[in-house]
Amino acid sequence: MHLSRRQFLGAGAVSLPAAALAGCGFAPAASPAPSSSTGGGSGTLTFTTWGTDAELAGFRDVISRFEADSGASVQLNAVPYEQMFTNIDAQLQAGEAPDLFRVPYYTFGSYAGQGQLLDLGPHLPADFADRFTPTAWAAVQNQETPFGVPHHTDTSVILYNTALLEAAGVTDVPTTPEDAWTWDELAGVAEALRASLPAAQYPLAYNWQGNGVTRWLSWLFQADGRFLAEDLLAPAIDSDAGRAAVEFTQSFFTQDWVPANGSVQSATYASDLWYAETVAMTWAGAFLLPDADATLDFEWGATYSPRQVRGGGDFGGNAVVATAGADPELAVAFLDYLTQEQSMRDFCEVSSLLPTRADLSESGVEFVARPELSEVFLGQAAQVQPEDAGQVASPNMSEIITVLQEQLEAAFVGGQSPDDTVAAMAAGIAEATAR
Known part of the structure; x- marks a missing residue:
């Protein structure tokens, strides 16, 4: 399906939706089975997002590889952006939220500040923050505690x-x-x-x-x-x-x-x-x-x-967050997999989005569309300071x-x-x- 520019630009979103995506309904979060290994173990996660065709293909690819490597499963639920947060808010209120969802950085703070997200601090490896640029990591902090992972960014x-x-x-x-x-x-x-x-x-x-x-x-x-x-x-x-x-x-x-x-x-x-x-x-x-x-x-x-x-x-783009009721080990295993070097590179190159990993920001990615412009966007993203991104993530x-x-x-x-x-x-x- 070819996306019109209106579909790309609707709702003033940071990373913007197709007008109609598959799977418009929401499913209540499944109760994951206890994890049995450091790779996340068996169990099921529910993940709600919006996205362009390219973005959804990128998510499906990383989910398929995660499932094969971990033995766990991830139920992807794609919805139109226009419905995304009205439904997320209603599900959080009803106690039926998905385990994971995608959120713009400028909206992230309102969820983290209300205790609706999983505090990732106790569950992440000590060096986890080192994979990201300081600017990206600052964008998922609330009171110096991470409540999500910076999946990608974009800038003008x-x-x-x-x-x-x-x-x-x-x-x-x-x-x-x-x-x-x-x-x-x-x-x-x-x-x-x-x-x-x-x-x-x-x-x-x-x-x-x-x-x-x-x-x-x-x-x-x-x-x-x-x-x-x-x-x-x-x-x-x-x-x-x-x-x-x-x-x-x-x-x-x-x-x-x-x-x-x-x-x-x-x-x-x-x-x-x-x-x-x-x-x-x-x-x-x-x-x-x-x-x-x-x-x-x-x-x-x-x-x-x-x-x-x-x-x-x-500092545009989106984080991926786990809700407070998600299984910590399983959720963190997927968030780790999602932000590994190859997963992020593949997603960003096909979607024309910018990586939040420090190594990819330095070595660069090459967009499928107009690859010669990749350097311009990466160079502009490097002008964004951590203190700028931290303010935009305010609750x-x-x-x-x-x-x-x-x-x-x-x-x-x-x-x-x-x-x-x-x-x-x-x-x-x-x-x-x-x-």
Whole structure:
């Protein structure tokens, strides 16, 4: 089944679903038999996820190999993303949750903070954390305790229409993260495009629609700012960095660099504008590559997100977690298998997603679709700092997302000043973290 770009981009998810997947019903968690070996032993795990066809094929492959090697079984239940967490929440409430489920990092904290997940700390080998990058491991911590494993990540780079950039005289595109455009240089590119393009076309679009509003935080991180204090219990966004990030991104609208329907609360996704050649550049994750490669009939490339005080980007992707009632030994055996080198490499290469293992991040993976762009996404992912990912995994992130959506929309569409915007953000974050 070929996936349309709308199916890839629906619901603002980090790694996004096909519109219809096999096995839409949920099954209550089975009671696993006691484990009889260090490999996990016999028993059954239930695992609920959404996914593209490629992602589900990757999961089925690793499950098949795990079952053959361990003697255990894993019942995979694939559902549409739109139904995923409504059903998970209902099952947790009813005591019928699956043993394992997939969860975006920005949603992870709300489950870990409510005692709904298995504390993996007592069950993992002492060196287990060493297989992951510090950034990825930080994203599955709650109060310095792991409640999941970082399965993969994704981050946004700039996809550009080659002909439109060349027509504007933009031929020097950065080829390393260190040479990424500064904010001023990006503004110069946008101004050149604005002067070259007709009124109905625009220089850029940013992928902050829906829950993708967390991607706006990349600008804050590039300014070397934070939205939460180090203890994750108080706001830190009312700062020079916060005001600079709001002011610069607000200029996208005041300078006519983005279309009117390119705001945070728009129902039109940034990549749809790029597919339609309404914009010359868009920010997008690697998950988009297979569909873009199969669909687009114009020449396009990718370059790194900008730098300011430092490089920075969004930490997307998903963790896999075990629920509190799962058999610890069996669940940990599967989570270990899922994140072994070959399992992760195979999954990421076919799905166009980024590994969380340190060895794979260093040696690289090669996407099946547009393999030459793998290096760009891996290089951008390396710009994400552990302290950035740790903030996004806050237990209060769902409430903070609402604050960001409301206040950025007020700034971008309503003309609210940067000072008032960061002050309102700080007040909203303070209320969210006090709950």
